[in-house]
Amino acid sequence: EPEVTQTPSHQVTQMGQEVILRCVPISNHLYFYWYRQILGQKVEFLVSFYNNEISEKSEIFDDQFSVERPDGSNFTLKIRSTKLEDSAMYFCASSFNIGRQETQYFGPGTRLLVL
Amino acid sequence: AQSVTQPDIHITVSEGASLELRCNYSYGATPYLFWYVQSPGQGLQLLLKYFSGDTLVQGIKGFEAEFKRSQSSFNLRKPSVHWSDAAEYFCAVGAVYGGSQGNLIFGKGTKLSVKP
Numbered sequence: 739e740p741e742v743t744q745t746p747s748h749q750v751t752q753m754g755q756e757v758i759l760r761c762v763p764i765s766n767h768l769y770f771y772w773y774r775q776i777l778g779q780k781v782e783f784l785v786s787f788y789n790n791e792i793s794e795k796s797e798i799f800d801d802q803f804s805v806e807r808p809d810g811s812n813f814t815l816k817i818r819s820t821k822l823e824d825s826a827m828y829f830c831a832s833s834f835n836i837g838r839q840e841t842q843y844f845g846p847g848t849r850l851l852v853l
Numbered sequence: 854a855q856s857v858t859q860p861d862i863h864i865t866v867s868e869g870a871s872l873e874l875r876c877n878y879s880y881g882a883t884p885y886l887f888w889y890v891q892s893p894g895q896g897l898q899l900l901l902k903y904f905s906g907d908t909l910v911q912g913i914k915g916f917e918a919e920f921k922r923s924q925s926s927f928n929l930r931k932p933s934v935h936w937s938d939a940a941e942y943f944c945a946v947g948a949v950y951g952g953s954q955g956n957l958i959f960g961k962g963t964k965l966s967v968k969p
Binding site for chain 2: 741747771773778779780781786796831840841842843844845846847
């Protein structure tokens with residue numbers, strides 16, 4: 739069964755450094771998402787992406803964040819200058835279509851720790 | 854504002870016992886509701902979803918959930934829990950966010966432990 743993959747599984751970085759989290763969505767999916775979960779808190783929506791542009795973003799997704807689909811398979815989340823509060827589990831998801839009824843398929847997550 | 858509440862942070866049940874995980878939502882329109890499960894080291898796997906029609910929804914792994922509009926609830930149930938069901942369970946609603954639709958609003962999750 740096709741699945742969403744994410745690399746790395748864990749990332750430790752120093753405050754102020756740039757990190758890039760990578761995701762390979764399911765191959766025939768058209769919509770891509772990033773969510774994050776700070777330890778002990780809810781999974782929160784960050785951004786959705788379609789046709790090489792952002793469809794929607796939350797207030798969390800500020801100028802420090804960017805997303806890109808650099809080739810036909812990868813979908814990346816970049817954090818330009820990491821802060822301590824960026825420490826979280828980051829989930830990538832993809833869906834074939836968009837809409838409240840669409841099923842989003844999630845990857846296993848990247849645990850980011852900012853020191 | 855749209856929100857999802859899972860009142861139980863951690864539940865422990867004995868293997869073979871029945872299970873009910875609670876989920877309440879706050880949403881003005883007809884909700885699109887989901888239950889996901891996350892096993893250690895795994896992604897969020899969809900258990901089941903409700904869009905319309907029959908309010909009792911069957912999912913994978915023997916799970917079911919019942920949508921009760923009057924109670925704004927979408928509780929997850931399983932008649933007999935297996936040790937492999939130990940995981941974290943997330944309830945979510947498909948949100949209307951800004952001008953488009955598609956992102957999910959999640960509850961905080963309920964961690965299920967299973968006693969032998």
